[in-house]
Amino acid sequence: MENYWHIFVDGYRDYGRYLWSEITQLHGRNYLLWLIGISVVFFALELARPWRKDQPRFRKDFWLDAFYMFFNFFLFSLVIYNAASDVAVTFFNDMLAAVGIRNLVAIEVGSWPVWTQLVALFLIRDFVQWNTHRLLHRVPFLWQFHKVHHSVEQMGFAAHLRYHWMENVVYRSLEYVPLAMIGFGIDDFFIVHIFTLAVGHFNHSNLKVPLGPLKYVFNNPQMHIWHHAKHLPAGRSYGMNYGLTLSLWDYLFGTACIPSDGRDVELGFPGDERFPTSFLGQVRTGFGGKDRP
Ligand SMILES: [Zn+2]
Ligand SMILES: [Zn+2]
Numbered sequence: 437m438e439n440y441w442h443i444f445v446d447g448y449r450d451y452g453r454y455l456w457s458e459i460t461q462l463h464g465r466n467y468l469l470w471l472i473g474i475s476v477v478f479f480a481l482e483l484a485r486p487w488r489k490d491q492p493r494f495r496k497d498f499w500l501d502a503f504y505m506f507f508n509f510f511l512f513s514l515v516i517y518n519a520a521s522d523v524a525v526t527f528f529n530d531m532l533a534a535v536g537i538r539n540l541v542a543i544e545v546g547s548w549p550v551w552t553q554l555v556a557l558f559l560i561r562d563f564v565q566w567n568t569h570r571l572l573h574r575v576p577f578l579w580q581f582h583k584v585h586h587s588v589e590q591m592g593f594a595a596h597l598r599y600h601w602m603e604n605v606v607y608r609s610l611e612y613v614p615l616a617m618i619g620f621g622i623d624d625f626f627i628v629h630i631f632t633l634a635v636g637h638f639n640h641s642n643l644k645v646p647l648g649p650l651k652y653v654f655n656n657p658q659m660h661i662w663h664h665a666k667h668l669p670a671g672r673s674y675g676m677n678y679g680l681t682l683s684l685w686d687y688l689f690g691t692a693c694i695p696s697d698g699r700d701v702e703l704g705f706p707g708d709e710r711f712p713t714s715f716l717g718q719v720r721t722g723f724g725g726k727d728r729p
Pocket of ligand 2: 585595596640660663664
């Protein structure tokens with residue numbers, strides 16, 4: 437027990453040091469700089485060539501979403517997540533050891549060329565996340581948290597990181613075992629994180645970029661806006677277009693749906709007019725366990 441307590445305390449100390457170094461040391465692999473840089477690029481593109489020309493430049497909830505970006509990317513880990521997840525991982529490994537499992541690795545990719553490792557990691561992670569996103573829509577308990585992301589009324593790049601802190605827990609827990617099983621030898625996923633961050637911003641941006649045949653591979657604003665549609669087409673009551681970075685999974689598994697040009701489609705979910713509008717109101721939602729409205 438004392439061991440877990442030390443891991444918990446060390447988790448805070450290490451993450452606190454990391455966050456401080458992100459703020460004070462401006463080097464090329466600094467997540468904070470990349471988050472700001474990518475956000476500025478998409479904001480400038482939205483100003484220059486907006487898809488919805490009549491949408492305000494500082495759309496509804498722009499600043500709320502700007503805060504969510506920093507909260508979900510940095511602060512939540514400092515508040516509790518990093519220390520708690522270090523304890524959970526140690527506890528999980530101790531439990532496995534107690535039943536005789538000392539190594540989760542099923543495929544050893546450490547000897548592969550580094551680019552192959554990165555592509556494998558990216559594909560497996562994105563597929564697990566696509567499944568996790570489907571669960572967020574299917575399981576009533578999880579949908580209560582996911583509503584925060586779907587409470588966006590006017591779409592823009594910063595809406596990407598508006599989501600309930602429980603989604604961090606759900607996504608990272610469900611991807612932990614599959615990623616541990618491939619035993620990747622990479623200790624640096626920086627480029628994968630930055631790439632998925634940029635594509636996530638792109639999906640939510642107020643931009644129209646025809647991708648041609650690449651739309652069957654990469655998610656994009658013209659597809660993801662339908663994921664946020666308030667009124668779903670018949671037979672799609674649990675949603676559609678679940679892809680995060682790749683649209684490929686939706687096309688492969690029949691969950692892709694773009695009924696028409698979604699530029700001005702109404703966003704949200706039935707009953708969203710009663711949903712909390714403040715950050716504090718939204719982070720407290722989700723524990724009532726009510727069914728989908
Ligand atoms: Zn969703
Ligand atoms: Zn979204």
